[in-house]
Amino acid sequence: MKRDYYEVLGVGKAASADEIKKAYRTIAKENHPDMKPGDKEAEERFKEATEAYAVLSNPEKRAKYDQFGHQGVDFNGQGGGFGGFDFNEFADFGFGDIFDLLFGGGGRGTRQRGPARGADLRYDLSITLEEAAFGTRKEIEVSLSETCPECRGSGAAAGTHPVTCTACQGSGQVRMVQRTPFGQVTTARPCPTCGGQGTIISSPCAKCNGKGKVRAMKSIEVNIPEGSEEGLSLRFGGKGEAGEKGGTPGDLYVVLIIQKHEFFERRGNDIYCEVPITFVQAALGDEMDVPTLHGTTKMKIPEGTQTAKVFRLRDKGVPYRRGSGHGDQYVRVVVATPTKLTDKQKELLKEFGNITTLSQQMGKKTIWDKVKENFKDALG
Template sequence: MSKRDFYEVLGVDRNAAPDEIKRAYRKLAMKYHPDKNKGDQTAETKFKEINEAYEVLGDQEKKQRYDQFGHAGVNGNGASGFEGFGGGGFEDIFGDIFDIFGGGGFSSSRRQRGPRKGADVKYEQSITFEEAAFGVEKTIKFHKEEDCKDCNGSGAASGSTSKTCPDCNGKGEVRFAQRTPLGQIVNVRPCTKCAGEGKIIEKPCPKCNGKGTERKLKSIKVKIPAGVDTGSVISIRGEGELGQQGGPPGDLYVVINVMPHKIFERDGLNVYCEIPITFAQAVLGDELEVPTLEGRVKYKIPEGTQTGTIFRLKSKGISSPRNYGKGDQFVKVVVEVPKKLTEKQKDIIKQFASEGGEDIHEQRKTFFDKVKDVFGV
């Protein structure tokens, strides 16, 4: 079943400001929050849908990709919706929920105790003009944190284990009550003995010093589809930094940079180029050999072609990354005026000018007729 448009889910216009999007989200989150609708599966489903929409529209980078590519721009290569609270998204979204219900004794340390998604990784990849037009597979390399192989991410040396912290009984936090004029308030703070981890490693892994992770050089292959342009983003789920407290890893975002071409320029899906032609070709017409992204093609220009004339080669442009068709190629011909002529060539040109008179220069004649009309001379 296809997903609903995220703007429709939150009930906002596509040009809505960030504050308006956030207000709409908070209002709907309050209405469909599971705590207010216990046992209501419909409310729970809507709550997840609302959070998925806000995760994208509440993040300017993700919103830009969604506006450009739709769901494919934020779900590429296996990226998911509701599960993908990258970076600070998880805390930002559920922090709003805590604000909605007035805190209720929740502290910032408690919010951070649960599973948290790892940070997203941004990687910039340059490709050639042709690679952008036809698509390409690239192998990219970057450093990221991964589970230590020696201890399998436990942080404990081989043959040893971690034990539950005796001070917090594995909760990672310590609670204590305090009486105030407003009544008894329960305060929560991270456990100092285990630094909020809930466990104590007696014999740390010598390779990672008890951290449980090590920084490694990661190498993966990325398929770049045809039609991408500078600023296009390809998302790959689960290739970001490791999650915390059992949370999922972050995502990898490959930002594309297309290098300029010596001949072609691009505007959307259309390709443009200029071809110099001789005076004789412009006057008499000729069959030109035109370069395209798919190779050279023949194109016949008519007699009397003027400099600056633009011809269109249908479907010789760039394919849409969303399968919306293919652009065209536009060829601008520029008449090249020779700078060095022999005496014989000059005589031929003078004879041509003498024989032709005003009749063969229609645009020039029309222009000076207009001048006479304006100035009377």
């Protein structure tokens, strides 16, 4: 007695077409005769799953099966390569999928015999915040492969040239006939003699050992634009690995890594920093020199400035990479408490404290000041 097709594939009756297809591929790959030669149980599981997929992957047949069961899709007497199935039942897989399914993807392993583009390269370049902000030029050394100057990429020694592979007659492929549940299928795989190249090098080039490429160090000048940000990728066309058989070189991508600054912090195009000020500067006010990416500039400290106050210096940030103008710089001041005071200084501070209210010293009303205001009459 046949098992339920949904049970065979391990899916529910509401399974989508993609879920059914995925389930079948998994079972077929695990139990295909090429994967488990001589395993009769695996072969039966493969046939059973294939029969189930042939029905459930076809909307019309699936509807009949859901309504009438196995009797609605009886394949007896229909002919065909396997259990009455037509190879077209699996057309939705596409030829590449069927090839991968039946032969483990070998058909897609054939190497490209014509010109092939070279691989791209990545180079991480560390720069300072100032270099990122205002732009600069850097010269870097990149290790890459280039076309062998001796054989010009052919891989053959001077005076010789690659010869046509006699095993595959230059096609780079050998054909074989595979027995499948669908009948005989002719497949093509890379020629083992020439590795899919179609040619054989009998006298390899001594410089590149027949590879057609050699390693080299190349010096490349990198122009870093102003306003560059962390992770910016600069593309240099044709500066990557050499191509195969006359193919174009790949590209070089220089990725910028910005070093941490000891004083400034960058957020977008704005710059943030922290500057200490004295108690006297905070209390009486002052004008002080503040460092910026653009050089030292004057910043006014108003009388009675509190610690953690943030001041904005317009246009003192990083230039915009696109368009004109600059970001701003934000300066957070921190009032420093004096240490190692002399006796005279301590005496003056005590005198200052005696003649100064707590709210004056704190720079704001204290809780006690607010209580006295609210209960002024009651406290007299």
